[in-house]
Amino acid sequence: MTASEELKRRTAEINAVVERYLPEESGYQKTIFEAMNYSVRAGGKRLRPLLMRETYRLFAGTKGAAEAMASSSSDGDVPARTAAVGETAVEPFMAAIEMIHTSSLIHDDLPCMDNDTLRRGMPTTWVKYGYDMAVLAGDALLIYAVETAAKAFSQTDRADLVGCAIGLLAEKTGIYGMIGGQVVDVEWTGRPIPGERLDFIYRLKTGALLEASMMIGALLAGASEEEIRMVEEMASAIGLAFQIQDDILDVTGTQEQLGKPTGSDEKNNKTTYVTLEGLKKARSDVAEISDRAITLLHRLPGSNPFLEQLIRMLVTRES
Secondary structure (H helix, E strand, O other), X not given: OOHHHHHHHHHHHHHHHHHHOOOOOOOOOHHHHHHHHHHHHOOOOOHHHHHHHHHHHHHHOOOOOHHHHOOOOOOOOXXXXXXXXXXXXXXXXXXXXXXXXXXXXXXXXOOOOOOOOEXXXXXXXXXXXXXXXXXXXXXHHHHHHXXXXXXHHHHOOOHHHHHHHHHHHHHHHOOOOHHHHHHHHHHOOOOOOOHHHHHHHXXXXXXXHHHHHHHHHHHHHOOOHHHHHHXXXXXXXXXXXXXXXXXXXXXXXXXXXXXXXXXXXXXXXXXXXXXXXXXXXXXXXXHHHHHHHHHHHHHOOOOOHHHHHXXXXXXXXXX
């Protein structure tokens, strides 16, 4: 099986997990359920839940997570770890992180933000359901994500790890994470953004949810505090490379490839990494930053070849 075929297979598995946690479309408030589900089902790479699960498997698959609890402590090469939760307890968080990501896209597309009419080749939520219902759908997905993540409490006896993961999810989503980055992005709309401010926006608006995804995967697998810190650094690099590649594709890609209009950054007079550094340097920096992420991955315990393939594919993608 080729790498792209394996990615397709695992993405289908993620889709099945996310689907199980979507609300039933019934009752007086049926419209909001339809708008939420339409937005989530519109597709996408399912990058965040994929990274969460594969990071979990990186640690859970190593001696020292759940396996270490049954092994002899005399093995000096492997430090003892906190017992990991089972993979089924990770699944509510996988669905939750995709709901949060989708909620941010709904709001990004609104006329008061980027005013986009296409997302993943389909009408954006505000075009399909109206401005008012799109605002509500984004809000609903954000809070429903927390409700979904909390379902993990019933799937493990490690309530402490689940509670920490929910706290991490909230922190990386809120004012010190994704929303904080969006605030600065909106405030600087239509004005040239200095490089350090753009870096801040990218690290929060794009990077924070990737950090949450991978850190939660590591946390629930029983990684140590130091390992989780390394995962955060790795995820931050992945997020920065991913966003720069996004900027590159907005210049070089086509609507057919991306499923949305290209040139929107120029249309909205937005400062991007490409406008600041140029296309050649942007491409060079994507390669350098992604190599840094892979180096950090190799310093972590265990082995997950698919996770390495996924990181490389994300930063060389053409859509």
